[in-house]
Amino acid sequence: MKLTTLLAAVAAVAPLVAAGTFHEVPRGKISFVPNAYIVEYEQSTSRTVAHNNFRTHRIQYNVRKEFDVFHGAALTIKSGHEGDALANIPGVKNVWRVTVNKIPQLTAAVKGKKGQDVLAASLHQMTGMDVVRKRYKLTGKGIKIGIIDSGIDYKHPAFAAKGASEGCFARYGKNCRVKYGWDFVGDKYDGYNTPTPDADPMDCRGHGTHVAGIIGADALDIKGKYKPPQPFVGVAPEVTIGAYRIFGCKGDSGTDVVMAAMEMAFNDGMDVINISLGGGSSYKYNPQAVLAEKLIAHGMSVVAAGGNDGGDGPWMVMDIGLSDKTSSVASFDNTYGLYFSFSYGGKMAYPYMPAETYGYKPLSLPSSATLVPIFEKDGSLSDGCDPSRYKGVEKKVVLVLGDYSRCTAEERGNVSISAGAVAMVFQTTPIGMEFLIGVPEFPMASIENWAGDELIKTYKKNSKTKIDWNKKESNFRVEAGGAPSDFSSFGLDGELRSKPDLSAPGGNILSTVPRSMGGYMLQSGTSMSAPYVAGAHAIYMQAKKKTMRGDFVRQAFKNTATISSNLLSRTKASVAKQGAGLINVLSAIEATSSISPDHIDLLDSKHLRRKVQITIKNSGKHTETYRLSHIPADALNAYPTGNSFPIGDPLIEKDYASVSFSHSKIKIRPGQSTKVTLSFTEPKKGKSNQFPIYSGFVVATPLSKKSIAVHVPYTGVKGDIAKVPIMDKDLGFPGLVLVDNEGNLKEIPSKDYVFDLTNEFPAVMDRLGSHTPDLTFRIYKANSAQTKNTKLSEGDFIGYMLSENMGPGFGWAGRHKNKDMNGNLVYDVWIWGGKVLPKRDPTLKPAQLSSGTYRVVVASQRKLSKGIYPRDFEVYDLGTTTLGSLSK
Ligand SMILES: *[C@@H]1O[C@H](CO)[C@@H](O)[C@H](O)[C@H]1NC(C)=O
Ligand SMILES: *[C@@H]1O[C@H](CO)[C@@H](O)[C@H](O)[C@H]1NC(C)=O
Numbered sequence: 001m002k003l004t005t006l007l008a009a010v011a012a013v014a015p016l017v018a019a020g021t022f023h024e025v026p027r028g029k030i031s032f033v034p035n036a037y038i039v040e041y042e043q044s045t046s047r048t049v050a051h052n053n054f055r056t057h058r059i060q061y062n063v064r065k066e067f068d069v070f071h072g073a074a075l076t077i078k079s080g081h082e083g084d085a086l087a088n089i090p091g092v093k094n095v096w097r098v099t100v101n102k103i104p105q106l107t108a109a110v111k112g113k114k115g116q117d118v119l120a121a122s123l124h125q126m127t128g129m130d131v132v133r134k135r136y137k138l139t140g141k142g143i144k145i146g147i148i149d150s151g152i153d154y155k156h157p158a159f160a161a162k163g164a165s166e167g168c169f170a171r172y173g174k175n176c177r178v179k180y181g182w183d184f185v186g187d188k189y190d191g192y193n194t195p196t197p198d199a200d201p202m203d204c205r206g207h208g209t210h211v212a213g214i215i216g217a218d219a220l221d222i223k224g225k226y227k228p229p230q231p232f233v234g235v236a237p238e239v240t241i242g243a244y245r246i247f248g249c250k251g252d253s254g255t256d257v258v259m260a261a262m263e264m265a266f267n268d269g270m271d272v273i274n275i276s277l278g279g280g281s282s283y284k285y286n287p288q289a290v291l292a293e294k295l296i297a298h299g300m301s302v303v304a305a306g307g308n309d310g311g312d313g314p315w316m317v318m319d320i321g322l323s324d325k326t327s328s329v330a331s332f333d334n335t336y337g338l339y340f341s342f343s344y345g346g347k348m349a350y351p352y353m354p355a356e357t358y359g360y361k362p363l364s365l366p367s368s369a370t371l372v373p374i375f376e377k378d379g380s381l382s383d384g385c386d387p388s389r390y391k392g393v394e395k396k397v398v399l400v401l402g403d404y405s406r407c408t409a410e411e412r413g414n415v416s417i418s419a420g421a422v423a424m425v426f427q428t429t430p431i432g433m434e435f436l437i438g439v440p441e442f443p444m445a446s447i448e449n450w451a452g453d454e455l456i457k458t459y460k461k462n463s464k465t466k467i468d469w470n471k472k473e474s475n476f477r478v479e480a481g482g483a484p485s486d487f488s489s490f491g492l493d494g495e496l497r498s499k500p501d502l503s504a505p506g507g508n509i510l511s512t513v514p515r516s517m518g519g520y521m522l523q524s525g526t527s528m529s530a531p532y533v534a535g536a537h538a539i540y541m542q543a544k545k546k547t548m549r550g551d552f553v554r555q556a557f558k559n560t561a562t563i564s565s566n567l568l569s570r571t572k573a574s575v576a577k578q579g580a581g582l583i584n585v586l587s588a589i590e591a592t593s594s595i596s597p598d599h600i601d602l603l604d605s606k607h608l609r610r611k612v613q614i615t616i617k618n619s620g621k622h623t624e625t626y627r628l629s630h631i632p633a634d635a636l637n638a639y640p641t642g643n644s645f646p647i648g649d650p651l652i653e654k655d656y657a658s659v660s661f662s663h664s665k666i667k668i669r670p671g672q673s674t675k676v677t678l679s680f681t682e683p684k685k686g687k688s689n690q691f692p693i694y695s696g697f698v699v700a701t702p703l704s705k706k707s708i709a710v711h712v713p714y715t716g717v718k719g720d721i722a723k724v725p726i727m728d729k730d731l732g733f734p735g736l737v738l739v740d741n742e743g744n745l746k747e748i749p750s751k752d753y754v755f756d757l758t759n760e761f762p763a764v765m766d767r768l769g770s771h772t773p774d775l776t777f778r779i780y781k782a783n784s785a786q787t788k789n790t791k792l793s794e795g796d797f798i799g800y801m802l803s804e805n806m807g808p809g810f811g812w813a814g815r816h817k818n819k820d821m822n823g824n825l826v827y828d829v830w831i832w833g834g835k836v837l838p839k840r841d842p843t844l845k846p847a848q849l850s851s852g853t854y855r856v857v858v859a860s861q862r863k864l865s866k867g868i869y870p871r872d873f874e875v876y877d878l879g880t881t882t883l884g885s886l887s888k
Helices: 047-056 083-087 117-126 129-136 207-216 255-267 287-297 409-418 449-461 526-543 550-560 585-590
Strands: 021-023 032-041 061-066 072-077 092-101 109-111 144-149 178-183 240-245 272-274 301-305 327-333 336-344 349-354 371-373 397-402 423-428 444-447 467-469 474-477 502-507 509-512 520-523 593-596 600-604 611-618 624-637 651-653 658-661 665-668 673-681 693-702 710-717 735-740 760-766 775-781 797-803 828-837 852-861 873-883
Touching: 021 083, 032 047, 032 083, 032 255, 032 287, 047 072, 061 255, 072 083, 072 092, 072 255, 083 092, 092 255, 092 287, 117 129, 129 526, 129 585, 144 178, 144 207, 144 255, 144 526, 178 255, 207 240, 207 509, 207 526, 240 255, 255 272, 255 287, 272 526, 287 301, 301 526, 301 550, 327 526, 336 449, 349 449, 349 474, 371 449, 397 409, 397 449, 409 423, 423 449, 444 449, 502 509, 502 526, 509 526, 526 550, 526 585, 550 585, 550 593, 550 710, 593 693, 593 710, 600 611, 611 665, 611 710, 624 658, 665 673, 735 828, 735 873, 760 852, 760 873, 775 828
Parallel strands: 021 092, 144 240, 144 272, 178 240, 272 301, 301 327, 327 502, 371 397, 397 423, 423 444, 600 710
Antiparallel strands: 032 072, 032 092, 061 072, 109 520, 336 349, 336 467, 336 474, 349 444, 509 520, 593 611, 611 673, 624 651, 624 665, 624 693, 658 673, 693 710, 735 760, 760 828, 775 797, 775 852, 797 828, 852 873
């Protein structure tokens, strides 16, 4: 690895009083485009004046993009001038780097096949959309949705106007459903190189076409080559679509491109935009957030995916920094899915999921290979971790319990192979079908929990029963369907706001892909649930004849969502998982009552908002009497053992807050609203030092039978949020290591080791289990008095580390995932070449420290604290490190 010298190039700038603020890139995984900036002007500064000012201050730049709704521009600056210099120009309010957004990852994808009829309809039954379509004939006609994504295969027949056999794209074409759009980037754009825009938003990647199909495909009567596996429709099959393409065929997309697309969507009169961008957190305003707020204020709806990190525990919801008013959407699994299956005596077929390491291929084995369960001494099904229990398994299919706490699927696969078995099947516990990584090429699969029990019963009746492996996939009602998807990320966000907002079907969703990719595909992810909500916004707007603003539509959906149970505990799933519940389009349209605000953030024990006012409105034609009630939901405990990195699968605790109401019944006349005061008491049992996230719903039920009840979700954390661990101490983070110029990490050989800063550098490794408003890397004189961590004399403070690869050592940081896609631990490495920033003022010139010994301290600000150092920080003194002299 070559050390990047980007940040080392920070220019000498006179320490002026900054006119505007330069927001350095947020810490963590966020990448940026070198020398590219987004500049927001003061309201009183016109575009012309701003450019004059740049010129008189001898800034050399090119304009990447002039914005319109957003008062500013994206610029590329000749090196020598950096963001801080721009911030100093009169009339400049804010400067940000152009950062890079990633296209969201999808979970497993399965090619479209026959037999998806049930599956294609079941999602609309889950959300009441089937009734809405029949009863009200709502199809999104007259509503425009802008899809900011990888473009759309607009020639796909599912996007054709009624009666036409092929779709089309033309702004004025009467019969084109994709009527608006633009390609902002060109095929070769990857987020870092120069975009080559053109007018044609054709999709070469598939993602945008899948999203568009969920929103608005009409694949009911397609014949011929692109006949779907089963007829289906998107949520709003007559909606008008804008295809704003911001991704090339590979790679990422810059903020300036996304903002340009958001503006064009607005100028084209889109009612809803669908947008979801790379990770991060919204501690600090970013330009996309500034723009999103403006668009929402103009009445647009902005919908975004909540993220697919459900295996990583709390604080993980993708907080795209698009403001509190966007809808962050979680996922529910479709009630049906398409699976391979086998039969085992009798007619019943058992669906299974082949292991990733078997390429998700169907298991095809001779029927002479019979089943052999591995039992424990007490007769229960064994996890198969003990090799001595594998007896008589030669040429057979081994069945074990899918418990992965004692050993991995791969280890058990190897044991099975050496014992002579031909395949291995795992009974998922407690329910569902587990995604398996086993031994490459060895047939392995997971089955549902009930299936395991049935197989054992049959086996006990006749151990010679044959297995028939079916070659084709078919529809199955799935055990874990109709409930929150495992992969869907948990909230809350870094400021304890209740996120995600609500859920929609996102697991096992059939939709369109470009014709060149086969036309149809089944996919899972919050990238599937978010467009469902975007489509539902269109339906709602059509139903209400566009009299409602975007933020009101979100409230209507949240108020009327279906509160769902956790399938295991049968208690209500946490609000941090399901948000306000599963979207119910029918109830949202038919409801004549509403509650605002649409969520209640109780914060932590220290800041607990004991009394909260809500407003209930009766917009119906008759006086209503409402009964108020409380539905508690699961509390989640991710710190059960004093661990500092949250566990991925938080414990569910039946520990509930209690709520009392200023009125338990209230009468409200038509068109009127009434305020009700709620008094909250924290849950009693939960341990404050384990920081359970508790939650629930406050419901207003109209007594007249036909009227629909409305609710508002609440969330809180028991304990002092300031004490929630930030750094992963369990694994010994943070720590000082040696990095060589190949990028290898090594232990530092000795305490007084001298780094030459040419071939070897000191580096700090960090790994965060929750957000921090400010992660600082502080450098002190070596001899600084050190009795206790926090007792360093601040008089010996030299400055903040300026890392060669990570930039300035201060600013907010989101939490890390546990492992990356390849199973490697996730952390950051801050390589230090001896540069420091004396103050938190990026306009100051960094200093290169002379050779000598320095003390390195890492400190992360506790959540919701004022940020007074060291009182409000977790502080780690990493000891001293010795820098040699720089060889020039
Ligand atoms: C399983 O066996 C393969 C081949 O011998 C080996 O490479 C792999 O490391 C083994 N896996 C485990 C977990 O023992
Ligand atoms: C549109 O929404 C879906 C779901 O959030 C997402 O996968 C897609 O990438 C979105 N568009 C953008 C620009 O992110």
